[in-house]
Amino acid sequence: MAKNKFNVGDKVKVIKVLPEYERLLGEVGEIKDVDTGYQFPYEIKYDKAELEEEVEGGWLQSLFAEDELALVNDKVFYTGGDVVVANDISKPVLIEEYIKLEIKRIIELIDEELPQGRATSMVKTKLDEARLWLGEVK
Secondary structure (H helix, E strand, C coil): CCCCCCCCCCEEEECCCCHHHHHHCCCEEEEEEECCCCCCCEEEEECCHHHHHHHHCCCCCCEECHHHEEECCCCEEECCCCEEEECCCCCEEEHHHHHHHHHHHHHHHHHHHCCCCHHHHHHHHHHHHHHHHHCCCC
16 A cells, blocks of 8 residues: 555645636645545645635635645655656756745745835746746746
């Protein structure tokens, strides 16, 4: 029997989602349940209360496949080509998804660390546009 990559209680982040759930990229939660009999065996409880409310309302995804999650302490490496690898060469992530996640992190860093004003607002808008255009890359 194959060993699960994640176990109940593991802290994970979302690294891959369908386009309609793109705002979940980079969100963190804890593995709440593992049911290996399903295509999406990992159920997570998000750290953010507002996301959990949406899950309870049936509006938000909380079940994930193994390749859609990474341990919070995993280091992500770009190996060239069209994939990145999160500490496990057998589980590549499309480079477009990795870049979108990194852009989201940069926007969050700007919000947390820089004074808000016209210039930072423009930078965030341009970065957000870049994320949207990456959705068009095939």
